[in-house]
Amino acid sequence: MGLTNTGSLQLQAGHVDVWLTSLSNVSSSEASAYLLLLSEPEQAQWQRFLVNDARLQYLVTRALVRTTLSRYADVPARAWQFETNAYGRPHISQPLASCNLRFNLSNTTGLVACAVAIDCEIGIDVENTTRTVDTDELAPSVFAPAELADFREAGLEDRRDRFFSYWTLKESYIKARGMGLSLPLDAFWFELGGASPLLCVTDRCPDIPGRWRFYQHAPTDEHMMAVAVAAPQGVEPSIHPRWVTPMSLIAESA
Ligand SMILES: CC(C)(COP(=O)(O)OP(=O)(O)OC[C@H]1O[C@@H](n2cnc3c(N)ncnc32)[C@H](O)[C@@H]1OP(=O)(O)O)[C@@H](O)C(=O)NCCC(=O)NCCS
Known part of the structure; x- marks a missing residue:
C-alpha cells in the first residue's frame, strides 16, 4: 500500500474533485498505516477519542485529506501543515507554495468526504x-x-x-x-x-x-x-465525485 504518484493530478479553476471514503471494513493494517501519516498533535488527539467510531472517523478523515492533497502537489502526505480560521475552518499553512489548493471536509456515520479545488x-x-x-x-x-x-x-x-x-x-x-x-x-x-x-x-x-x-x-x-x-467569474464549475481508499492509487467514479 502506498501513494507513490504524488502531485500527478491537475486541477483547473472551477473544477471540484470530491474524494469519498467508506468507513466500513477499514482493516487494522490500513488503520496502522494511516496513523503513521498523522502529525504528533493529530496522533495525540486520536488517542483521546474514547468512542471507537469517532476515533476511526477522525483517523480516516486525517488520512484522506493528507493523501488527497498529495495527489495534487509533490508533497509527502505527512508533511502538510494546517491552521484553522477563527471559526474552525482548516486550511493549508505549509508548504506555502500549495496554499492555493482549497479543501473542505465532512464526515458522517459510514462516510468521509474531502472536496478539493484551486483558487475558489x-x-x-x-x-x-x-x-x-x-x-x-x-x-x-x-x-x-x-x-x-x-x-x-x-x-x-x-x-x-x-x-x-x-x-x-x-x-x-x-x-x-x-x-x-x-x-x-x-x-x-x-x-x-x-x-x-x-x-x-x-x-x-x-x-x-x-x-x-x-x-x-x-x-x-x-x-x-x-x-x-x-468559481472565478466566467468559469462554469464542475464536480467529479469518486470513491477512494486513502493511500491507494486507484479511485472509482461515484
Ligand atoms: C462547524 C460546522 C462546519 C460543523 O459541521 P458538521 O455538519 O457538524 O460537520 P462536518 O462533518 O460536515 O464538517 C466538519 C469539518 O468541517 C471543517 N470545518 C470546521 N469548521 C469549519 C468552518 N467554520 N467552515 C468550514 N469548514 C469547517 C473541519 O474540517 C471539520 O472536520 P475536522 O474537525 O475533522 O477537521 C458547522 O457548520 C456546524 O457547527 N454546524 C452545526 C450543525 C447545524 O446546526 N447545521 C444546520 C444546518 S441547516
Whole structure:
C-alpha cells in the first residue's frame, strides 16, 4: 500500500474533485498505516477519542485529506501543515507554495468526504439520512421560512429527503463561507425544483448569490451530499465525485 504518484493530478479553476471514503471494513493494517501519516498533535488527539467510531472517523478523515492533497502537489502526505480560521475552518499553512489548493471536509456515520479545488471557495456536507433525528422538531430552528413551508408541504414519503436536501445545502454554503453558525440560518435559503438549487439571501447574509453553484448527490442509499462552489467569474464549475481508499492509487467514479 502506498501513494507513490504524488502531485500527478491537475486541477483547473472551477473544477471540484470530491474524494469519498467508506468507513466500513477499514482493516487494522490500513488503520496502522494511516496513523503513521498523522502529525504528533493529530496522533495525540486520536488517542483521546474514547468512542471507537469517532476515533476511526477522525483517523480516516486525517488520512484522506493528507493523501488527497498529495495527489495534487509533490508533497509527502505527512508533511502538510494546517491552521484553522477563527471559526474552525482548516486550511493549508505549509508548504506555502500549495496554499492555493482549497479543501473542505465532512464526515458522517459510514462516510468521509474531502472536496478539493484551486483558487475558489468550496464547501461540502455529507449526512447519513438514516440517523435518528426528529426532522419535524428540528426544521423550525434550522430552516428559513420558505424552506420550512416547502418542507411542511412535502408528503410523508418525501419529507426526510427534503429535510436532508436543505440541511446539506445549507451546511455546504456555511462551510464554503467558512464562518460557521455565525451566518444566521434563517438569513439565507434555497429554492429547489430547477436544474440546480438556487441560493437566496437577505441583508443579514450579504453575498452575491449568482456567484455560487450547488450540486447534490447521493453517494449511497444512506447518504446525501451537497457541494457549494464559487468559481472565478466566467468559469462554469464542475464536480467529479469518486470513491477512494486513502493511500491507494486507484479511485472509482461515484
Ligand atoms: C462547524 C460546522 C462546519 C460543523 O459541521 P458538521 O455538519 O457538524 O460537520 P462536518 O462533518 O460536515 O464538517 C466538519 C469539518 O468541517 C471543517 N470545518 C470546521 N469548521 C469549519 C468552518 N467554520 N467552515 C468550514 N469548514 C469547517 C473541519 O474540517 C471539520 O472536520 P475536522 O474537525 O475533522 O477537521 C458547522 O457548520 C456546524 O457547527 N454546524 C452545526 C450543525 C447545524 O446546526 N447545521 C444546520 C444546518 S441547516
